[in-house]
Amino acid sequence: MPEVPKPEELMKIDYRPPERPWMETKPEFRGGRFCNAASPKWLEALDYPYARTWSVTDEDWNLPENWKDIVLESMHDRLNRFRSLRLFFDICVRCGACADKCHYFIGSGDPKNMPVLRAELLRSVYRRYYTVAGKLLGKLAGARELTEDVLKEWFYYLYQCTECRRCSVFCPYGIDMAELTILGRELLSSVGINTEWVMASVGSCYRTGNHIGAPPHAYKDMIDFFCDECEEVTGIRPRPSFNRKGAEILFVAPSGDYFADPGTYTFMGYLLLFEYLDLDYTISGYASEGGNFGYFISHEMGKRLNYKIYSEAKRLGVKWILGGECGHMWRVLNQYMDTWNGPADFLEEPVSPITDTRFENAKSTKMVHVTEFTADLIKHGKLKLDKSRNDHIVLTYHDSCNPARAMGLFEEPRYIMRNVCNNFYEMPQNTIRESTFCCGSGSGLNADELLEVRMRGGLPRANAVRYVHEKHGVNHLGCICAIDRAVLPPLLEYWGLDVEITGIHEMVANALVFPGEKKKTVDLRDRTLKGVEPEEIEEEE
Amino acid sequence: MKLDSLLSEKKFSILERWFNLILESYSADTQSFLKREKDRFDNPVAYEFGQGIEGIYEALLHGMDRDRVSSFLDRIISIRAIQDFSPSGAIAFIFLLKKVIREELEREARENGISEELIELESRIDGLALLSFDIYMKRREKLYEIRVNEVKNRVSGLLRRAGLISELEEKPDPKKRKH
Structure with missing residues (x-):
């Protein structure tokens, strides 16, 4: 008789995780839990360094020979350029207020998804190379060497943060985990570690104008298709204009709204509303993406992609910009655009042509959120609604x-x-x-x-x-x-x-x-x- | 019958021990959070586990139809099926109930002669384990189905919008028109 385990023996399997210190626990790259590595073509198109073919599940990530020097140099550079980074590294007292606020921690139960510990993955390396205590006391001071395993761990967990900033709301010091994640991803990019989904989106935005890589004529076709749909359902055909110089308003929507359902219905909604108002607006095939995928991975890439919006507004000679229903697009527009690519002194302070409301909150950026615009219309009774x-x-x-x-x-x-x-x-x-x-x-x-x-x-x-x-x-x-x-x-x-x-x-x-x-x-x-x-x-x- | 009344009597302590044993499959930091936070929205995992094990226990005590007991099992398995567990690790929690009941009723089992009833109960728990396997597979299949659909929609949506494919129109349904 072959030896097979009896049920009682199987029952004795201990499902409890081993009690190892976090520094000694390595992530396991199993399917469904990591993003694929970026193809070299995107990196080359964007002048990103160390374009190469590699796979996350490979033992050898094919890093450049002096990868460690490059990463440390990148960290050094960012510590000097971003006062916030050094501050966030130094100021955390590990009070744990953020620990249970992250949706990934709540849902996964993985302690390294606690924002405090996710930041510690980076902070421990900072301590080792940039603080006296860390240099002298090592692990005792919460410091550790930068190794390939550490780099892999960064990759695993920095791509398990959505930069949503819920943890920051609860942090008594207001440490911005999104910024730490972005800077951490920048460090990974410095040795050619990027994800396919992000780099393909960034590459497409950069070259073609939107994350799906739809060229201007395809973009126009899609919007024409929405106009057909609107007409069929309501009997009203919207008449958007494209790249029209001298329009009052440039409208920029996220590409998700013309790419897939149910976002497409939102785009149809914009078109019908603007038709109702007989709004003097235009849509651009160049600035055809509100979403800023570059911002997910670096401040510089965010800036490069964001530039298109002001640049197109200037070329078309519009007065101000109206933006669609998008998420991170608005963090960029509200908190970064003005200093990245502003001041937009060639634009005017936005004023609703329907209600004459002056959008003072957008005085500097000259860009208004479509819900601000519509709420104002409703407040002034300009829309007949059933x-x-x-x-x-x-x-x-x-x-x-x-x-x-x-x-x-x-x-x-x-x-x-x-x-x-x-x-x-x-x-x-x-x-x-x-x-x-x-x-x-x-x-x-x-x-x-x-x-x-x-x-x-x-x-x-x-x-x-x-x-x-x-x-x-x-x-x-x-x-x-x-x-x-x-x-x-x-x-x-x-x-x-x-x-x-x-x-x-x-x-x-x-x-x-x-x-x-x-x-x-x-x-x-x-x-x-x-x-x-x-x-x-x-x-x- | 003796066993049933014992199980009812000891429901609270059995459930508490079972719950704590399930949480032991998480790291120490996670366990302390799962035990501490009582808000069902801030701590959905512990809430769902709590509701799930109570429902399963009731099912064992009083009997329950398959769909209903499956829904309680699913409250736990749907979560563990996407966490860092092997398939056996994801559904091992059901066997932990045997351990808890054996330990809780050790003395009574000796003194009151309920061993046979206990064997019968354990068989029912084995039945739940089999059901758990079905539910786990259903969850994993759902995950793959969603993934396949995501990829399919991405490609076909693009082709359709770019006018690169010609599809047969469906006959219009007077009640619900679809394009």
């Missing part, structure tokens, strides 16, 4: 991390939603507004190969959605971020929630009453409106 056209929607709202925490944009989207929808329910307080839980796939992490990690990270968000779904029958989750619109559907599917994702302007367009319009029987997704009989649709056809 809320009942969204009665098939029972809505809750996910505060997208960046507009919420980097802009404080809490009220405008809610004001709009309450004016276009009769059924709106908030998720619990500790999961919304500045405490909002991330979708779990931001900052370049929505690669399909990282799905497991994404589902972990999105658990706290899905859990709060489940609560309002069960309590109030919520069937739609509103958001103002294109990444949210792309990644929340699979997240909610995994967690078994029959809840659709919607942009805010999709619902605005559903509710909008055009003068002399045909009777509306369906919404932008072609779903029959509540109270409409099947015969009415037949008649219409």
